[in-house]
Amino acid sequence: MSQVKNAAIKISGLTKRFGKTSALSGLDITVPQGSVYGFIGPNGAGKSTTIRILLGLLKKNGGRAELLGGDPWKDAVELHKRLAYAPSEVQLWDGMTGGEVIDFLGRMRGGFSKERRARFIERFYLDPTKKCKTYSKGNRQKVVLISAFVSDVELLILDEPTSGLDPLMEGVFQQCVREASDAGKTVFLSSHILSEVEAVCDQIGVIRAGKVIEEGSMDELKALIQGQTPPTLEALFLNYYKQDTERGE
Amino acid sequence: MRGCFHGALSLMKLYLRQNRFFTLIWLLLPAIWTAINTVSSLVLFPTQEALVEMGVSLIDPLTEAMHGPLLDVSIAGFVTWRTKVFLVMLGGIFSIVYMIRHTRLAEEEGKRGLLGANVAGILAPLAAALANMVIVNALGAALVVVAMTALGLGMVGSLAHCLGFFAAASVVGILAGLAAQFFVSARAARGTSFGLFGLLFSLHILWNVSGRHHAFAYLNPMDWPLLIHPFAGERFYLLLIPLALGGALAALSTWLMARRDVGAGLVPQRSGRAFAGPGLRSLSALAWRVQKGLFLAWFCFYAVLSFMLGWASYLMVNAVSQAAALTELIERLGGMERAFLTLFLYVFGLLISVYVVMAAGVLREEEKNKGETLLSMPVRRERFVLSHMVYIFGGSAAIVAASGFCAGLGATVGTGDQGALARLFFEVAGLIPAIWAVGGIAILLFGVLPKWMTGISYGLLTLFVLMEIFWEQQQIPPELYALSPFSWVTPLKAAQPPYALLALCAAAIALTGAGLAMCHRRDAAL
Known part of the structure; x- marks a missing residue:
């Protein structure tokens, strides 16, 4: 409980x-x-719902939620200056180009530099002159990821951000997460791609049917995984499923 | 070439299984509408004398502009005359939506690619969509024939009536299939199709008002159900025109389809700017980006058409029949010419509330599709709603004002009446509070029932229009009619209370305020 004081998110x-x-x-x-x-x-476990409550998009029915020391519902506007968010189902403005969206979101959030913008567009290999309606899902995700990584914020909230990216871009994404972490930022990454989580995360929370069933450091989880056959995160995950179905029957 | 159509039959079955509710309404509504009209006409006009007396008095200039001349004074003639425009509109709208959905929208969503890579020939989806569209229209028309003959209207005339609107709806659908070949986005294809349809309708009205016979009318689907003369010496040979035109347009669209890549359009996509302009840095700038197309289209449409209306008003008066039942109303509104223009501008102006609901719909779409991205920015929800309220309230007021100004200008130029400008401007501008009240309702719904906002708004608008009609026919009491915001600005009432406009404004403000407060408190509806 010593970590509570400097927790970025406490729910x-x-x-x-x-x-x-x-x-x-x-x-x-x-x-x-x-x-x-x-x-x-x-x-359907509740990952996106949790994130939407943290962003002040949804109102909680009960319990406590604290984000960067504030109330996600009441202090939404102030808190949003200190975080960047990439949604999973990305819809953008049909008539705007990717470059325009990145500029617009950057200006709204503030703390946005041209050099960083150019660097991330190059790394993610995005053509910023294309209209958003012609982008594939992966390209739309790149637009919001670039706009999140470009911004100078304390917290990145990423909701299944790589479901449309190809393996090469997945690698670039993981590199960007590591750099953000090195720069002292907190990254909250929701995902069902276990290999991705294994590769970049140091803390893990496993959610199932609206409840966290396992939480701890990656090392603690690794110890748990060692007990599985075969010793992978997938196996651990499948075991939870099995227990649930058995209980259901 | 044979392989191009491979799988078309399976696709037709697949399309029919999708959107069954949509197809069912499309199929049944024409027959239901015609049956209701026939039954109510039978009740309303029990004898031929009653028909001649009352039926003819129901014909006012607006109706005539919409429906053209009444060809045969009989129940059958009256029913075909009253229903044809609605039937063509209905069939046309459903055909357009259906064609775009199964051609361009399917391509945009990548479904076409999936089909094309597996079972279907290159032309099969277009051919299947065209065939289904024609079949559904034909079945719908057949049901109307059944309904009409069952209710005792003549077989031959009913057949002519139904073939007329069947041909019109089908050719409009084929036009949509053609438009789908040109644009990469379904929205552009749909917009162009509806634009063309609207243009055909406007021409139809213009020709009706001018009262003369135009050779081009034979090429306008909106005019076919009239030109075929149901129950008035049917001219079945005219169906050769839609047959030839439809065949040619369908052949042209398949020819174009075969010559382009899947997903590509004939109008090339331009690449845009890599950096945003310096102005794009606020919610207001974003709202302008997403609302400007709708706003400018309505603004220009209303400005131009109002000017034409005002300018041509003296022409219309000559074409209008002198219906005895209207004399009292006409006198009250300041003579034939003024009465006609006042009524027309009233109905025309009230249609701007459709723009209000559409602009509110844009706000709703923004929340639904981009709410996560946008509301996770450091912005207040109220600011987001306000940036769109500029168009819902300010935009609609600008369109109304432009309509009034242009109608007045047109009337001044056309008739030389110097006072027309100020008179018509204030007359039309007086509609603004009623239109704002509709905007208030939309914002309240946005706050309370966001997911139902668009549906309920359109439902209420339809209800208000129906209340207007029923009140005119004295089938509902004025107290009930008072619930419609339009009742407070209608020129059909002898006098309005002096506080009417203020009350409407107050209602609009209260509704909007309540909507904003609710919106602040509710979950984002994504």
Whole structure:
């Protein structure tokens, strides 16, 4: 509990309902400052809902959520100056080019330099003169990733940011996450691509059906994994599934 | 060439299985609409004398501009005359949406590529969409024939009526299939198709108003159901025109389709700017980017058409029949010429509330599709909504004002009446509060029921229009009609209370305020 003081994100007992369905039922996570936190779980587990509450897009029904020392709902505008977010399902403005979107988002967020912009566009190999409606899903993701990495912020929240990227770009992405971490930024990475999480994260939270079922450092999780056959994150994951279905039956 | 159509039959079956609800409405609505009209006409005009007396008095200049001359004074003649424009609009709109969905939209979403790589020949999707569209239109028309003959209207006339609107709807659908070949985006293809359809409709109205016979009318699908003369000496041979025109257009679109790449258009895509202009740095600038197309299109359309209306107003008066039932109203509105223009501008102006709902729809789309990206920026939600309210309220007011000014200018130029400019400007500008009230409703819905906003808004607009019609026919009491914002600005009422406009403005402000407050409190609806 010594980390609590300098936690970038601190959530306890968080609940969220949509009508009768319960999306989050008592979620607890702690993201230490400066860490690369992997938030993993299957589709529909509540990853995006958690993130949307952290961004002040959704209102929580119960529990506590603290982001960079503030309230994600009440202090949304102030907090958003200190974070950058890349959504998973990226929709952009059809009539605008990728370059225009990057400039616009950068200016809205502030702390944006031309040199960094040029560097990231080159690294992600993006043609900024194309209209957004002609971009593929991967290219749209590149646009929001570039705009997130370009910005000079304390916290990056990335929601399944690589689901449309090819393996080469996946490598570039991992490199960018490492650099952000080296620069002292906190990275909150939601993903269901386990290899990616294994490669870049030092903290892990496993979410399933609106609850965190495992949380700890990558090393602690590795110890857990060693107990699996075969010793992979996938196997651990599949075991949770199995336990759940057995319980269900 | 044979291989090009491979798999078309399977695709036709596949398309019919998709969007079954959409197809069902498209299929049944014409027959239901015609049946309702027939039954109500039978009830309304029990005898031939009643028909001659009342039916003819129902014909006002607006109706005549919309529907053209009544060819045969009988229940059958009246029903075909009253329903044909609606049937063509309905069939045309459904055909356009259907064609774009299965051609350009499917390509944009990559479905076409998936099909093309596996089972279907290059022309199969277009051919299947065209065939289905024609089949659904034909079945819908057949149902109308059944309904009309079952209700005792003549077989031959009913057949002519239905073939007329079937041909019109099908050719409009084929036009959409052609437009889909030109543009890379489904939105551009759909916009062009609807634009063309609107142009054909405007020409139809213009020709009706001028009262003369135009040779080009034979090429306008909107005019076919009239030209075929149902129940008035049917001219079936005219169907050769749609047959030839439809065949030629369909052949042209398949020819173009075969000559381009999947996903590409005939209008080339230009590459844009790599850097944003210096102005693009605020929510207002972004709102201008996403709203300007809609706003400028409506603004120019209204400015030009209002000018033409005002300028041609004296022409219309000569073409309008002198219906006895209207004399009292006409006198109250200041003579035939003024009455006509006032009524026309009233209906024309109220249609700007459709723009209001569309502009609010853009706001909703922005939240739904880009809300995550946009609202995770350091921006207030209210600021985001406000940036679009500029168009919902300011934009609509500008369009109304332009319409009034241009109609007045046109009337001044056309008739030499110096007072027309100020009179018509203030007359039309008086509609602004009612249109704002519609905007207030839209913003309230945005705050309370965002996912239902567009649907409910259009539903309410339709309801307000129906209330207007029913009130005119004295089928609903004025107290009920008062719930419609339009009732407070209608020129059909002898007098409006002096506080009417203020009350509407207050309602608009209250609704908007409530909507903003709710929007601040609710979950982002993504």
